[in-house]
Amino acid sequence: MxxxxxxxxxxxxxxxxxxxxxxxxxxEGMLAPVAALKDRVTAFGVPDNEQARMRLSALAGSRxxxxxxxxxxxxxxxxxRNRLALESELxxxxxxxxxxxxxxxxxxxxxxxxxxxxxxxxxxxxQLLKIARDLAEGxxxxxxxxxxxxxxxxxxxxIPEAEPLAPQLxxxxxxxxxxxHFFVTPAVFDLEKLRAFRQHLSAxxxxxxxxxxxxxxxxxxxxxxxxxxxxxxxxxxxxQKLEGLEGEEFYRRAAELAGRLLKGIKAENLAxxxxxxxxxRVDLITLVLKAAGL
Amino acid sequence: MAWVPKILAFVCTYCTYTAADMAGSARMxxxxxxxxxxxxxxxxxxxLHILKAFEAGADGVLVSGCEAGSCHFLEGNLRAxxxxxxxxxxLEEIGLGRGRLEMYEVAASxxxxxxxxxxxxxxxxxxLGPNPLKGGRALAADFPEQPGAGMEA
Amino acid sequence: xxxxxxxxxxxxxxxxxxxxxxxxxxxxxxVAVCLVGGEKEVGLLAxxxxxxxxxxxxxxxxxxxxxxxxxDLEFIQPLCDFIADYDCIISMACGAGVQDLGRxxxxxxxxxxVNTSFIGVNLEAGNYAERCLACNHCYLGVTGGIxxxxxxxxxLLNGPCGGMLNGRCEVNPENTCAWSDIFHRxxxxxxxxxxxxxxxxxxxxxxxxxxxxxxxxxxxxxxxHE
Numbered sequence: 001m002x003x004x005x006x007x008x009x010x011x012x013x014x015x016x017x018x019x020x021x022x023x024x025x026x027x028e029g030m031l032a033p034v035a036a037l038k039d040r041v042t043a044f045g046v047p048d049n050e051q052a053r054m055r056l057s058a059l060a061g062s063r064x065x066x067x068x069x070x071x072x073x074x075x076x077x078x079x080x081r082n083r084l085a086l087e088s089e090l091x092x093x094x095x096x097x098x099x100x101x102x103x104x105x106x107x108x109x110x111x112x113x114x115x116x117x118x119x120x121x122x123x124x125x126x127q128l129l130k131i132a133r134d135l136a137e138g139x140x141x142x143x144x145x146x147x148x149x150x151x152x153x154x155x156x157x158x159i160p161e162a163e164p165l166a167p168q169l170x171x172x173x174x175x176x177x178x179x180x181h182f183f184v185t186p187a188v189f190d191l192e193k194l195r196a197f198r199q200h201l202s203a204x205x206x207x208x209x210x211x212x213x214x215x216x217x218x219x220x221x222x223x224x225x226x227x228x229x230x231x232x233x234x235x236x237x238x239x240q241k242l243e244g245l246e247g248e249e250f251y252r253r254a255a256e257l258a259g260r261l262l263k264g265i266k267a268e269n270l271a272x273x274x275x276x277x278x279x280x281r282v283d284l285i286t287l288v289l290k291a292a293g294l
Numbered sequence: 295m296a297w298v299p300k301i302l303a304f305v306c307t308y309c310t311y312t313a314a315d316m317a318g319s320a321r322m323x324x325x326x327x328x329x330x331x332x333x334x335x336x337x338x339x340x341x342l343h344i345l346k347a348f349e350a351g352a353d354g355v356l357v358s359g360c361e362a363g364s365c366h367f368l369e370g371n372l373r374a375x376x377x378x379x380x381x382x383x384x385l386e387e388i389g390l391g392r393g394r395l396e397m398y399e400v401a402a403s404x405x406x407x408x409x410x411x412x413x414x415x416x417x418x419x420x421x422l423g424p425n426p427l428k429g430g431r432a433l434a435a436d437f438p439e440q441p442g443a444g445m446e447a
Numbered sequence: 448x449x450x451x452x453x454x455x456x457x458x459x460x461x462x463x464x465x466x467x468x469x470x471x472x473x474x475x476x477x478v479a480v481c482l483v484g485g486e487k488e489v490g491l492l493a494x495x496x497x498x499x500x501x502x503x504x505x506x507x508x509x510x511x512x513x514x515x516x517x518x519d520l521e522f523i524q525p526l527c528d529f530i531a532d533y534d535c536i537i538s539m540a541c542g543a544g545v546q547d548l549g550r551x552x553x554x555x556x557x558x559x560x561v562n563t564s565f566i567g568v569n570l571e572a573g574n575y576a577e578r579c580l581a582c583n584h585c586y587l588g589v590t591g592g593i594x595x596x597x598x599x600x601x602x603l604l605n606g607p608c609g610g611m612l613n614g615r616c617e618v619n620p621e622n623t624c625a626w627s628d629i630f631h632r633x634x635x636x637x638x639x640x641x642x643x644x645x646x647x648x649x650x651x652x653x654x655x656x657x658x659x660x661x662x663x664x665x666x667x668x669x670x671x672h673e
Contacts, residue, residue, distance in 0.1 A: 124603040164630070174645050342494060385498075388460075
């Protein structure tokens with residue numbers, strides 16, 4: 001059984017730290033957090049061409065993380081592969097012993113660094129969850145029987161701050177019915193919004209990982225302008241605490257703030273675990289964990 | 295004998311033509327470069343007329359109608375403005391440039407503005423030089439070539 | 448209807464550079480409505496070509512004919528008599544018209560003057576918007592009349608995605624999120640339960656190109672197999 005699944009089902013507070021796959025083949029930087037933190041962190045998230053920017057394959061990255069002693073949480077987006085490739089990738093992951101998978105739609109191609117590429121989206125995230133669940137039951141999406149069924153712990157995204165919220169809640173329900181076992185939120189900066197969202201989660205005993213993010217100076221600067229591609233809002237009070245700081249000082253403070261948010265989330269039981277985005281940097285992840293008291 | 299620009303002026307009846315008429319009555323002096331083509335309203339100018347003018351060898355085309363908001367036919371001058379801008383784009387595409395076509399707004403009582411428009415356009419066309427397509431269909435054998443007379447410096 | 452945009456003049460000019468006798472063929476249906484390929488636009492292009500050639504010291508002979516539409520053989524068949532006088536044809540029709548013409552006059556080089564853009568609607572003169580991707584499996588009945596395949600850039604059948612911000616689309620924030628619109632449309636019609644259904648994977652095989660449709664009443668005539 002996956003450590004992540006065990007942790008969430010036992011009620012322990014799970015922590016997933018995100019790795020940063022390179023745009024290239026030099027993987028030492030990506031894997032540094034695994035060696036340093038594999039005993040402090042439940043699993044390591046490996047994004048899939050995040051923000052439509054071409055990176056080393058998430059499946060390869062997950063395998064490498066696994067060989068370095070960490071448990072991966074493999075991301076799979078609908079953007080770049082048709083159903084054949086998606087199923088093939090899922091079977092490959094399972095055969096390599098990778099159980100944790102986060103199934104997402106994926107940012108559109110024009111937002112990334114290969115804007116002329118063909119967007120696929122043969123399946124959407126709901127359909128992909130169903131595909132993965134059906135594979136686990138021994139059938140592919142064409143209804144054909146499998147030679148050995150995979151085992152998955154399936155995750156999906158939910159957007160607590162979606163506006164309007166109603167369509168998002170409807171989709172959340174569909175994802176649960178399609179087979180999602182746990183959910184991850186985008187970066188949280190305002191606990192009040194997370195509290196408000198939890199009101200809607202009453203019925204289902206669904207596990208939630210709140211994402212906590214260490215902002216970069218560029219991201220903080222962008223947060224003031226029209227927040228086009230961001231599915232979270234950074235409240236002005238939060239940005240104020242980072243005013244006037246630059247470079248490493250900025251990152252350290254941003255990490256402390258993230259850690260304190262995380263502490264609050266855990267204290268109030270607002271989530272069953274956390275997903276840490278800190279640019280894949282060991283020093284920043286460590287700072288966040290320290291400030292959170294973990 | 296210095297070259298005198300041949301400019302076709304597409305003007306509307308109710309505003310610009312009236313102003314031009316008044317300028318004539320008042321004996322206001324301006325370059326003898328324009329040949330007036332009278333439209334009921336600039337809104338009935340077809341872009342093709344403008345292109346054909348250049349095909350025929352005109353050095354410049356001046357379009358002039360009522361001031362925005364005062365068109366006798368309500369929106370004719372607004373449509374003319376859009377068409378003139380598109381025609382400028384078409385002329386730029388083929389390498390003739392936007393400068394040889396311009397739209398002005400001249401109210402019926404504003405004879406001085408008509409004079410100013412003609413002077414400005416003439417000066418501009420003098421600078422741009424003759425239509426490189428001279429040698430196409432002749433505009434007309436009787437187009438006035440008047441060295442010196444009426445030409446402001 | 449089909450919406451198209453006129454190609455940049457430089458591209459058209461370059462394509463017909465080797466030729467002196469050019470026939471410009473307009474189309475009186477879709478491209479005339481969206482103001483890029485009808486009789487008027489044929490006249491404008493002809494004038495542009497003659498002016499441009501004149502600037503380079505060349506004289507062109509440019510013919511101008513506009514037919515009802517170029518995607519119907521009955522309208523383009525009469526052209527066979529005229530085409531012989533010209534070295535090449537510029538067709539202002541959409542891609543379908545250009546190709547139908549090519550089937551008829553396959554010996555003559557034919558160059559397109561427009562880029563065919565999409566199937567869409569005429570919002571107002573000069574303003575056209577895409578509405579349909581011709582997916583051959585229409586969902587409009589279950590999405591309150593808003594197409595998820597076309598209006599959502601990702602073509603999600605179970606949306607919205609995480610990129611919706613303030614009901615706007617992450618790909619083009621000037622557009623509203625199609626799924627947000629679908630939600631509100633069904634809500635106003637009291638049909639929200641429709642959205643509980645998980646729409647299954649799209650049957651892309653229905654759009655293997657090139658597509659072909661034989662009307663059921665004509666299957667015998669054209670020997671189409673069941």
